[in-house]
Amino acid sequence: MEVAFVDDDADLRAAVVQSLELAGLKVLACASGQEALSRLPKDYSGVVVTDIRMPGMDGLALMRALHARDPEQPVVLITGHGDIDMAVQAMHDGAFDFLSKPYQAERLLTVIRHAAMQRSLVLQNRALREELDEDGQGPALLGNSEVMINLRATLRHLAQSDVDVLVEGETGTGKEVVAMLLHRWSARAQHRFVALNCGALPETIIESELFGHEPGAFTGAQRRRVGSVEHAHQGTLFLDEIESMPMIAQVRLLRVLETRCVTPLGSNEEHPVNIRVVAASKVDLADPAQRANFRxxxxYRLNVVTLRLPPLKERKEDIPMLFAHFAALAAKKYGMPQKMPDARSLTYMQTHHWPGNVRELAHFAQREVLGVPHLDIKDLDVEDLSLPARIEQFESQQIRQALARHRGDIKATLQDLRIPRKTFYDKLQRHGILRSDFVEEGAQAD
Structure with missing residues (x-):
């Protein structure tokens, strides 16, 4: 956790820096606003704590300069007794929080930790937005759970190599998305990504689909066909449900992987291919019982690197974010208003085991947006909500009720709830609450 502490009082600065470092924080100490502005990078990942009254550039001017770079940079203001009104106004202008002198070290640490948590979420969301799919459909492998953060980092690393990868995971966990990211983040991104579902092809044609054929190779083969392996030359070949591949095709594929050459059916000529193979399986191929007829x-040839994708039931903390993402896509697609889940829907999402994983959740979000009732929801008891879900529900209700009482007036709502302006807007975004839904004629503008 990083913090920049700005104060022109050398003795106070040294004491606070020592206190923060003893608490395990990495501290950048600055004697003036100008020094802080020159030393802090534009994408500073930490929290800025600054005294208001300083010669030259004061704390308020420093905050405005930092927000001109990054409007979401958390700034905590230190005030004297006569600066309270000024600090309150600064909160309306975007300060994260303020502390009045004298303040206890533990209070400062608490505020910094809260600000650092918010900063971390902001930066994570920015990183996810940068990973938008080329078709604009949203962040790939969305989720802030530890397992998803680690998975994205692993994919970035593996993409730079040319190693073949085996991806294992239940239906709907995103195996093809993983394969596409490995391709898109690699040096092969300008070439083809060729996907073939081994479980969807009859045994009679899968060899032709994979390896191609020459005219007359079999009855009905009237012209030459380039198979998926050769078609993926210089690119990536994705073999989904590889556990379903017939034995004869497995033998030929093994040779292709070992020699990087393909021989079309009806031909004696080998064609060199430069491909990366990503194979996917919904069973654990390391287990002989599950491997069944798989060679x-x-x-072992495919198992150079194996990635296991977690089922949704193992990362339920990602469900609210995923639901919001898919609901937004559905609302845009069908021209419907944004849908927020009610108590029973929240209960269902937290207690359901999601055998269809992310794909099933996406379909659930679409039905919610369309207003199609789910048969399993009507019988649920709202009291089955987990404690975090109940807290989220209560917080959302309190914010909505306060906005309704004050007809959307932000200043009055903030005074009612007694939370910082920045925190308030973060909660509006998290709960999907629109201030405009509560504004009536005569309400104070934001």
Missing amino acids: ADLY
Whole structure:
């Protein structure tokens, strides 16, 4: 956790820096606003704590300069007794919080930790937005759970190599998304991404689909066909449900992986291919019982790197974010208003085991937006909500009620709830609350 502490009082600055460092924080000490502005990078990932009254550039001017760079940079103001009104106004202008002198070290640490938590979420969301799919459909592998953060980092690292990858995961966990990211983040991104579902092809044609054929290779083969392996030359070949591949095709694929050459059906000529293979399976191929008729030598050839995708039930903390994402997409697609889940829907999402994983959740979000009732929801008891879900529900209700009482007046709502302006807007975004829904004629403008 990083913090920049700005104060022109050398003795106070040294004492606070020592206190913060003893608490495990990394501290950048600055004697003036100008020094802080020159030393802090534009994408500073930490929290800025600054005294208001300083010669030259004061704390308020420093805050405005930092917000001109990044409007979401958290700034905590230190005030003297006569600066309270000024600090309150600064809160309306975007300060994260303020402390009046004298303040206790523990209080400062608490405020810094809260600000750092917010800063971390902001930066994570920015990183996810930068990973938008090329078709604009949203962040790939969305989620802030530890397992998803680690998975995205692993994919970034693996994409730079040319190693073949085996992806294992239940239906709907995003195996094809993983394969596409490995391709898009690699040096092969300008070439083809060729996907083939091994479980969807009849045994009679899968060899032709994979390896191609020459005219006359079999009855009905009237012209030459380039198979998926050759078609993916210089790019990435994605083989989904590889555990369903017929044995004869497995033998031929093993040779392709070992020689990087393909021989079309009806031909004696080998065609060199430069491909990266990403294979996906919904069963654990390391388990002989689950592997069934899958060749062990092909498994060991594919198993250079194996990635396991977690089912949704193992990362339920990501469900609210995923639901909001899919609901927003559905609302845009069908021209419907944004949908927020009610208590029973929240209960369902937190207690359901999601056998269809992310794909099932996406379909659930679409039905919620369309107003199609889910048969399993009507019988749920709202009291089955987990404690975090109840807290989220209560907080959302309190904010909505306060906005309704004050007809959308932000200043009056903030005074009612007694929370910082920045925190208030973060909660509006998290709960999907629109101030405009509560504004009546005569309400004070934001």
